[in-house]
Each structure stands twice: as structure tokens, then as C-alpha cells.
Amino acid sequence: MKNSEIAQLFDEIADILEFNGENVFKVSAYRKAARTIREMPDDIEQIYKNNKLSEIPGIGKNIAQHIEEYLKTGSISKYKDLLSEIPASFVEMMKIPNLGPKTLKLLYDNFKINTLDELKNALETQQVLKLHGMGKKKIENIKRGIELYLSKKAAGRISLGIALPVVFSIVDYMKDVCTDISPCGSLRRMKETIGDIDILCTATNTKQVIERFVNYPGKHSVISEGETKGSIIVKENLLQVDIRVVSPDxxxxxxxxxxxxxxxxxxxxxxxxxxxxxxxxxxxxxxxxxxxxxxxxxxxxxxxxxxxxxxxxxxxxxxxxxxxGNLPVLVEEKDILGDMHIHTNWSDGSNTVEEIVKRAIEKGYKFIGLADHSKTSKFAGGLTIEELRKRNKEIDEISKKYPEITILKGMEVDILGDGSLDYPNEVLAELDFVIGSIHQGFKKNVTERMLKAMENPYLDIIGHPTGRLISSREGYDVDIDMVIEYAGKTGTCLEINAYYDRLDLNDTNILKAKEKKVIICIGTDAHSVYMMEYMKLGIGTARRGWLGKNEILNCYPVREIPFKRKKMVQF
Ligand SMILES: [Zn+2]
Ligand SMILES: [Zn+2]
Structure with a gap:
């Protein structure tokens, strides 16, 4: 999802405009757009493809054009123009907490600072205290901000979902010259974020291994090339990858x-x-x-x-x-019989029902749960009741064509401000299952709303239960322990949303849910068939939470899936 990349560019544009002393309305338009796009649960690219950018509140024509330009070319020309007018290090300096663009401008005008070191030196001088609005306290705050910024930068970690494909590709490229090869470190443990990427191998010809490694086609540059160790930066996200050759014994x-x-x-x-x-x-x-x-x-x-x-x-x-002798038998990829959270092009997905079904059959799935957005999620193409029925009809048609797989008619229904669901119960009863998700009001009575929603017999699964985004968002203001406890009481399933930036529930919450005997449902939240591959991340996360196949909804034969509604509806 490119939401956070675009949001970050808009924030930087706003910073530079503010530094340049531009009109406050212009600055705030970019800031607002950045916030909206960052917090939107749905993929900006999908919204663009559905021609619905102009429907996002606060996105005017100008900003919509920038988004389009970014999605088509990977950059925004206005941003490049602005960058060319300021010292290169300013983009970084503007990220320092407690140092706004206006203060930076003041320091720049008076001290001609161009680098972070020059900024630090300027803060130590006596003259700085004479500048308008620069008291001792403010200077201390900026210094603290610099420390915070530097320590955060040093700890920089990468999402598992970004690192994993890079590692697969390198291991694949290397395996001919190695006897054994495996990634290690937190990546092998499937931790949601990882530090460095480390690969370990054995080989009969060590020199050949290192030579091949430093010539990896996706490399950006070589950091070191030793006798048994090599280190490169790859083009993808400029990640560092290290390899080490050890003796087989x-x-x-x-x-x-x-x-x-x-x-x-x-x-x-x-x-x-x-x-x-x-x-x-x-x-x-x-x-x-x-x-x-x-x-x-x-x-x-x-x-x-x-x-x-x-x-x-x-x-x-x-x-x-x-x-x-009590180790759990953990779920494996072969145990997964279906994916339960996929958006079709009826809402904001980019593939048709049939394309998704074909891909699911290729993956060997026995069933697939389609879960489009409900009507209140307008910007994500949420379906009216009429559209929902039309979609279900299409599913019935396609089901006849592909008897080898069961297509479950599900929806990802918004949990509204009062805890009710976005369709009346008689409509929910027409579905095979319902995922209830919070997409609005992240800070408003979330726990209360989720508990109330779980009382509805037609709500089978709570989607992305904490709402966090690993790269950019803390999540809902929710008492997750209470949600887990109530899920256990009501027989509601909780989701592991396997989208790489969510992985929600995370390992520690899964362990709590396991204790309360809550059944977990893994859903990729795929908005294209390509994204169905995130299932690997969901399985890794489930394994980190000690889950076996009996505790995961996706591992049951379709007629035995323990949906909450099952006591009431037969399918
Ligand atoms: Zn959602
Ligand atoms: Zn979704």
C-alpha cells in the first residue's frame, strides 16, 4: 500500500512550504491530505483505480493530481522542485521532534547552517539565545528532539513483509552454489519487524559463494567482500543483507x-x-x-x-x-484450506470474483471467503444492499462453474459509532459469514462498540482487532484484553489480518486469545490476487502465537468451520 509513502511526501511538501514562509492555508491543505491518506484503512491506489480520489474529504484537484503523478511515475515533480531550493539535509532535519520548519528557518537565516552538526553547534552558542522566541527551555527541547531522532534512526527496523521477498529471491539465486542455505535472525523467527537480514550457508567452494553474492542482480552496492563473509545493500528499500559461510560440521x-x-x-x-x-x-x-x-x-x-x-x-x-515433551504442534502452510478476507472489484479490490477463485484453486484452497466493504465505507467502494445482492448472485453463478471450491459469501461490515453493524440483521442473514471491522472513529468508545457488535449473532469475526499499522499507526484506543475475553464468551473469532503492515492480532495477543480458547481466523485482506500471498505472514504470526490447526478457522473443512452463526444458519 502506498498510503504512507504518499502521506510522507505531502508532509514534507508542507514542511518545505512552511520553511519558505508560504501561505498557511496552502501548508495546511497538504498536512490535512497527509493525515487523511495515512489514516485511511484502504489502499490509495485502489481508490485511484476506482476513480474515486475526488471523493476523499480534503483532497482537492491539485492534490489528487499529485497522487496520480506519484502512482504513475513514483515521484511528484512539485516535491522535486521544492527540494532543489533547500539544502539536502533539511528534509531530515525537519523530522526532528520539537524543531519546526519555522525555527529551522530562523536558525538557517542567522547561522547559515547546512548540516545536522552545524545545527548542533549553533544551539551551543550564546547568540542563539538572542534570537526571537529562543529561550533556554526551547533550546533544551530541540536538543532532546535531536537525541530522540538519532536514537530512533539507529534502531530503524524493516517490516517482515518487505524483507521476506528480498530474502526468498537471494536464497533462490544462491542455492546452486550452496550445500545448505537459510536466513537466520528475527526474519527466520518471523518477527513482524527485523533489523538486519542475515543469511547462513555451507558450500564446497566458499570463494564462489561470496563472488556470486556480491554480484546479486538486485544489489545497489557492496559494503564488504571477505573470505567467508559478504555484505551488500540491495536496491529494494536499500536493505543491508549479510551472508556468512560456515563449515558443514x-x-x-x-x-x-x-x-x-x-x-x-x-x-x-x-x-x-x-x-x-x-x-x-x-x-x-x-x-x-x-x-x-x-x-x-x-x-x-x-x-x-x-x-x-x-x-x-x-x-x-x-x-x-x-x-x-509438551511442545505444541504448530500450524503449517499445508493445513490452510482457505483465505477468509478478500476484497473483489465489487468494492475496492482490483480483481473479479472469477479471477480470485481461479487463483485460490491454483493455491489448492478448498474454500474462499469474499469480504467486500459495507456501505458506510464509501471511499472503499462499500456496497449498498442492492449491490450486495447482485454480487451474491454473481457468486452463485461462478460457484456452479467451479464446483471444486466453495465460495463463501462474506462481507467486511463496518462497526458503526453505536456498535451496531452497517446492514440490518435480515441482510446479514443472507451471507455465509461476517467480519466486523472498525474503519471510523478510532478513538471513540472502540471497546464498547466491539463488545456490542460481538453480541450480534451474525458477527462471526472481528477484523484487524487493534487497528495498528506497523509502520505508521498505533491503533485504536481499545482494551484488547476485554475484547479477547468477550470473544471467548460469545464464541466470536478474532482475525490475524495478514496484510504485511497490520499483522493484527500480533503474537502476544494471539497467546492471550489462545488461553481464552478464542478461534483465530487468518485473512490476507487481499485487494488483488497478488496480495493473497500474504498468507505466509499470517501463518508465521500464528506460529509465533503457538497456534495449532485446531485453533484456526481456516484449517477446518468448510462444513465444519466453527462460525458463530452456524447454530442458526446452515449452508
Ligand atoms: Zn478493514
Ligand atoms: Zn479488508
Whole structure:
């Protein structure tokens, strides 16, 4: 979704206009547009394709043209023009908390600062205190802002969904010259955000591995090229990827060591010590003698444990469970029989019902849940009751053509301001299932509204329950523990929305839901057939939450899916 990219550009345009002393209305028009686009739950590209940009509140003709230009060309010429008029480092400096464009302009005019270091130096001078509106307190605030900005930048992490395709492509490119190859680190543990991308391999010809790696076609530049290690920056998001070649007899130990987590490994080291053993990236040792290291299975076996799946290596009880023989059997890709959250072109999806069905059959799904937007989500092409019935008719037609798959008629229905659903119950009864989602009023009585919605027998699933966006939004003002508890009581399912920037519920909330015996539904929230691939992220997240197939709605044969409404409606 390009919403956050576009929002960020508009914010930067507003900053530069403000720096230039432009008209306040012009500045605020860009800020408003940035906020609207950032907070919109739906894909701006889809809205554009549906020709509905002008229907978004606060988006005038001018701004709509910028959006169109960005979607077509990947840049906005007005932004480029503005950039050419200011020092390059200003875009970055404008992101410093407590330092607005106006203050930056004041400092620039008086000190001719061009870099962050020059800014820091200027703040240490006595003259700065003489400038209009620059008291000691304000200067302290700016300094704190700089620290905050620098520490946040240093901690910069990437979304799993962005990193994963890069890693798949590199592993695929490398595998001919490697005997064994695997990503490690937080990516292998399927953590929602990751730091660096690390790949581990073994090979008969180490030199050939490094040579091939630094010539990866998607590389932007090479950072280092050693004998057993290499490091490149790839074009995609300028991510850093490191590779390390190890000898086959310590591959398992290295993979275990570099996969982490730190907490998991600390616990393992403690257990090793108690047994008089030593464990490191080369193997497990008894005195000087190496007793394991070739495979991870071998490493865990030394400690009397079966292989622990990487996704749960977080020291959340997995080591104890492994020692007691109580490790959960985690859901796998082959257990998933269908995807439950897909938008068609009846609302804001870009594919037809038939295109989606064909793709689902290719993926080996036994059923598919279509869930278009409801009428209040106008900007996402929400369906009127009449349109909904027309869509259902089309689904019936297509179902006859493809008997090998069951197409479930679902909707993603807005939970309104009073907790009621966006269609009357008699209309909801015509559907096979309903996902209820909050798309408006993120801060207004969200918990209360969700609890009330769950009392409706036709609401089967709560969609993206916390509303967070990993890259840019904290989420609803919601008491998620109460929602989980009530989901358990009412038999409502909760969603793992597998869209890469959502992954909502996250691992810790899934663990709580598991405890309350809530059934989890994985939905990709796909707006195109391409996005149906996000299922991998949903499965990874479910595994991080210790879920087995019996706890996931998508793993039931279609007639046994434990929908809440099932007691009332047969299909
Ligand atoms: Zn939604
Ligand atoms: Zn959706």
C-alpha cells in the first residue's frame, strides 16, 4: 500500500512550504491530505483505480493530481522542485521532534547552517539565545528532539513483509552454489519487524559463494567482500543483507546461534552450564570434545529436547515445554484450506470474483471467503444492499462453474459509532459469514462498540482487532484484553489480518486469545490476487502465537468451520 509513502511526501511538501514562509492555508491543505491518506484503512491506489480520489474529504484537484503523478511515475515533480531550493539535509532535519520548519528557518537565516552538526553547534552558542522566541527551555527541547531522532534512526527496523521477498529471491539465486542455505535472525523467527537480514550457508567452494553474492542482480552496492563473509545493500528499500559461510560440521550450531532470540539462547546456555557443557556458534562441547553441531536437531537433542520451531524461540516457555515433551504442534502452510478476507472489484479490490477463485484453486484452497466493504465505507467502494445482492448472485453463478471450491459469501461490515453493524440483521442473514471491522472513529468508545457488535449473532469475526499499522499507526484506543475475553464468551473469532503492515492480532495477543480458547481466523485482506500471498505472514504470526490447526478457522473443512452463526444458519 502506498498510503504512507504518499502521506510522507505531502508532509514534507508542507514542511518545505512552511520553511519558505508560504501561505498557511496552502501548508495546511497538504498536512490535512497527509493525515487523511495515512489514516485511511484502504489502499490509495485502489481508490485511484476506482476513480474515486475526488471523493476523499480534503483532497482537492491539485492534490489528487499529485497522487496520480506519484502512482504513475513514483515521484511528484512539485516535491522535486521544492527540494532543489533547500539544502539536502533539511528534509531530515525537519523530522526532528520539537524543531519546526519555522525555527529551522530562523536558525538557517542567522547561522547559515547546512548540516545536522552545524545545527548542533549553533544551539551551543550564546547568540542563539538572542534570537526571537529562543529561550533556554526551547533550546533544551530541540536538543532532546535531536537525541530522540538519532536514537530512533539507529534502531530503524524493516517490516517482515518487505524483507521476506528480498530474502526468498537471494536464497533462490544462491542455492546452486550452496550445500545448505537459510536466513537466520528475527526474519527466520518471523518477527513482524527485523533489523538486519542475515543469511547462513555451507558450500564446497566458499570463494564462489561470496563472488556470486556480491554480484546479486538486485544489489545497489557492496559494503564488504571477505573470505567467508559478504555484505551488500540491495536496491529494494536499500536493505543491508549479510551472508556468512560456515563449515558443514557447525552449520546447525551456527543456525541455532544466529537465529536467536537472545533470550532463548541465554536460557539454553544456562542449561548447558548446569550439564557441564558449553554451547556456541561452533557446536556443543564437553570439555574440548565437540558432541553436536551439524544440525539444529542434534544441538537440541543433546539437551534432551526435540527441535524447537524458530518462530517460538522467544523464551516464552518453549524450552520448558520442550523438556516436558509438551511442545505444541504448530500450524503449517499445508493445513490452510482457505483465505477468509478478500476484497473483489465489487468494492475496492482490483480483481473479479472469477479471477480470485481461479487463483485460490491454483493455491489448492478448498474454500474462499469474499469480504467486500459495507456501505458506510464509501471511499472503499462499500456496497449498498442492492449491490450486495447482485454480487451474491454473481457468486452463485461462478460457484456452479467451479464446483471444486466453495465460495463463501462474506462481507467486511463496518462497526458503526453505536456498535451496531452497517446492514440490518435480515441482510446479514443472507451471507455465509461476517467480519466486523472498525474503519471510523478510532478513538471513540472502540471497546464498547466491539463488545456490542460481538453480541450480534451474525458477527462471526472481528477484523484487524487493534487497528495498528506497523509502520505508521498505533491503533485504536481499545482494551484488547476485554475484547479477547468477550470473544471467548460469545464464541466470536478474532482475525490475524495478514496484510504485511497490520499483522493484527500480533503474537502476544494471539497467546492471550489462545488461553481464552478464542478461534483465530487468518485473512490476507487481499485487494488483488497478488496480495493473497500474504498468507505466509499470517501463518508465521500464528506460529509465533503457538497456534495449532485446531485453533484456526481456516484449517477446518468448510462444513465444519466453527462460525458463530452456524447454530442458526446452515449452508
Ligand atoms: Zn478493514
Ligand atoms: Zn479488508
Amino acid at each position: 557447525c552449520y546447525g550450531a551456527a543456525l541455532q546461534y544466529f537465529t536467536g532470540s537472545k533470550e532463548h539462547n541465554i536460557k539454553l546456555r544456562t542449561i548447558a552450564k548446569e550439564k557441564g557443557l558449553k554451547i556456541n556458534e561452533y557446536g556443543v562441547f564437553k570439555g574440548d570434545k565437540k558432541i553436536a553441531g551439524k544440525t539444529e536437531e542434534e544441538v537440541y537433542k543433546v539437551f534432551g529436547m526435540p527441535f524447537i520451531p524458530p518462530e517460538i524461540r522467544e523464551d516464552r516457555g518453549e524450552i520448558e515445554a520442550a523438556l516436558d
